[in-house]
Amino acid sequence: MTTTLPVATGACCAPLVRAPLGAEDATRLAGTLRAIADPARLRLLSLVAAHEGGEACVCDLVEPLGLSQPTVSHHLKVLVDAGLLTREKRGVWAYFTLVPGALDSIASVLVTTGS
Amino acid sequence: MTTTLPVATGACCAPLVRAPLGAEDATRLAGTLRAIADPARLRLLSLVAAHEGGEACVCDLVEPLGLSQPTVSHHLKVLVDAGLLTREKRGVWAYFTLVPGALDSIASVLVTTGS
DNA sequence: CGTCAACATCGACGGCCGTCGATCTCCGGT
DNA sequence: ACCGGAGATCGACGGCCGTCGATGTTGACG
Numbered sequence: 340m341t342t343t344l345p346v347a348t349g350a351c352c353a354p355l356v357r358a359p360l361g362a363e364d365a366t367r368l369a370g371t372l373r374a375i376a377d378p379a380r381l382r383l384l385s386l387v388a389a390h391e392g393g394e395a396c397v398c399d400l401v402e403p404l405g406l407s408q409p410t411v412s413h414h415l416k417v418l419v420d421a422g423l424l425t426r427e428k429r430g431v432w433a434y435f436t437l438v439p440g441a442l443d444s445i446a447s448v449l450v451t452t453g454s
Numbered sequence: 455m456t457t458t459l460p461v462a463t464g465a466c467c468a469p470l471v472r473a474p475l476g477a478e479d480a481t482r483l484a485g486t487l488r489a490i491a492d493p494a495r496l497r498l499l500s501l502v503a504a505h506e507g508g509e510a511c512v513c514d515l516v517e518p519l520g521l522s523q524p525t526v527s528h529h530l531k532v533l534v535d536a537g538l539l540t541r542e543k544r545g546v547w548a549y550f551t552l553v554p555g556a557l558d559s560i561a562s563v564l565v566t567t568g569s
Numbered sequence: 570c571g572t573c574a575a576c577a578t579c580g581a582c583g584g585c586c587g588t589c590g591a592t593c594t595c596c597g598g599t
Numbered sequence: 600a601c602c603g604g605a606g607a608t609c610g611a612c613g614g615c616c617g618t619c620g621a622t623g624t625t626g627a628c629g
Binding site for chain 1: 501560
């Protein structure tokens with residue numbers, strides 16, 4: 340599978356503005372950024388974070404997004420593969436939670452004030 | 455043109471993890487993120503930032519990227535339209551510079567520690 | 570054990586986007 | 600005025616991706 344590797348744990352140390360990053364690192368980082376460069380997935384992250392208990396199942400997300408259930412599942416899979424969400428199956432439901440620090444590590448790569 | 459609006463000045467106040475962001479804001483933010491969700495453009499930002507004086511012309515960027523000159527110009531235009539780079543034409547050369555705070559404002563939207 | 574519901578997977582379709590070569594525009598130098 | 604070079608624009612092509620309906624899988628419940 341051409342799944343994007345979870346960069347959340349490995350991209351925490353590339354200031355981006357310091358030295359010209361290599362083609363390999365650029366591809367990795369771009370893959371992670373592409374995971375959140377989508378309106379539906381941004382809203383999913385936001386919905387999960389704002390939901391009660393910091394977790395939400397698919398049934399909680401389909402309606403507010405206005406997309407079909409397969410599409411929502413697809414986006415959630417992308418976010419899980421990117422290391423931004425965790426999936427926990429309890430009974431028939433699948434609960435998704437934000438990975439702590441994942442978004443922050445992405446943000447830290449972009450920040451320029453880290454001189 | 456379907457140019458992405460510069461979000462650098464307007465997206466500085468959406469924590470993303472606080473309240474579920476609307477479809478409109480999600481589209482705006484996704485457009486900005488898509489601008490940097492590309493290996494070539496990430497390297498361009500990095501190259502410009504690391505270049506002497508914080509500015510670089512196209513001729514400085516074509517070779518290190520290994521892409522054609524039209525492609526580099528295209529990527530630079532995307533970054534300028536996204537409000538991440540400024541373009542200043544001096545003589546025959548076009549010099550590009552990082553917009554101060556642009557990347558940081560994107561990062562601030564992603565950060566979750568702003569509670 | 571049969572049924573229903575939640576979710577994932579599949580296959581297909583359409584549009585967007587990265588890339589290129591060719592060309593156009595504009596400025597400097599001679 | 601002419602030429603050369605820097606860079607932007609154009610048109611085209613190929614691949615990736617978001618979306619859907621249909622279907623498969625799995626667990627709860629009677």
